[in-house]
Amino acid sequence: MKNTIxxxxxxxxxxxxxxxxxxxxxxxxxxxxxxxxxxxVSHPDLERIGELARALSTTAEAIIxxxxxxxxxxxxxxxxxxxxxVITVNVKGSDPADITLRLPAELLLKARVExxxxxxxxxxxxxxxxxxxxxxLECGVVGPVAxxxxxxxxxxxxxxxxxx
Numbered sequence: 086m087k088n089t090i091x092x093x094x095x096x097x098x099x100x101x102x103x104x105x106x107x108x109x110x111x112x113x114x115x116x117x118x119x120x121x122x123x124x125x126v127s128h129p130d131l132e133r134i135g136e137l138a139r140a141l142s143t144t145a146e147a148i149i150x151x152x153x154x155x156x157x158x159x160x161x162x163x164x165x166x167x168x169x170x171v172i173t174v175n176v177k178g179s180d181p182a183d184i185t186l187r188l189p190a191e192l193l194l195k196a197r198v199e200x201x202x203x204x205x206x207x208x209x210x211x212x213x214x215x216x217x218x219x220x221x222l223e224c225g226v227v228g229p230v231a232x233x234x235x236x237x238x239x240x241x242x243x244x245x246x247x248x249x
Contacts, residue, residue, distance in 0.1 A: 088151040089125050090122070090125065090128050090129075090149060091122055091123045091124055091125035091128075092125075092151070093147065093148050093149070093150075093151045094119075094122050094123050094137070094141075096151075097141045097143055097147065097148065098123075098141060100234065101141060101142065101175065101234065101239040102236065102237075103141075103239075105120055105123070108141075111140040112133065112140055134148060134149070139183065140175075140183075142173055142175055142239060142241045165190050165191055165194070165222070165223070165225070166189070166190075167247055168189070168191075168222065168227070168244055168246055168247075169188060169189055169244070169245050169246075169247065170188050170189075170190055170193055170218070170222065170242060170243070170244055171185065171186070171187050171188075171242070171243045171244075171245055172185070172186040172188065172206075172214075172240060172241075172242055173240070173241045173243075174239075174240050175239040175240075176238050188205075188206065190222045192205070193206075193219070193222065194222060197219055202214075214231075214242065215233070217230075217231070218230050218231050226244055227244050227245065227246045228243065228244065229241070229242070229243045230242050230243060230244055
């Protein structure tokens with residue numbers, strides 16, 4: 086099957102557990118517009134590609150080429166106090182639809198040890214952070230580290246460094 090913008094949008098939307106109607110609502114377009122994009126009858130305007138990428142928690146490159154060019158996670162030695170865990174949450178039917186938390190790695194690790202993680206970021210969100218993410222934080226991993234897709238929520242976890 087040929088990799089088209091429409092097939093890429095469809096695959097990304099389905100990976101996130103979204104319906105065409107939910108995507109249309111996030112973008113403030115009609116369901117028919119989303120359907121036409123996915124069937125390659127028409128394509129989203131260039132201005133709309135960025136909005137579409139944000140709505141699908143991906144990159145414009147992934148929508149256009151089908152390849153996610155986000156750099157893979159890497160080990161970057163340095164001070165853990167210069168690391169943030171960026172949690173992007175897309176909850177179906179929520180307003181606002183997108184939630185982004187930028188949390189210092191040092192604070193997250195401390196809250197985990199003290200047993201106050203759920204209080205720090207909310208019980209629902211803290212349960213979506215796999216133990217392996219904390220291990221990666223401690224080891225100095227930088228980059229995309231996890232994606233959690235549940236029936237009603239899509240969560241993307243990325244460690245960023247601001248020491249350079």
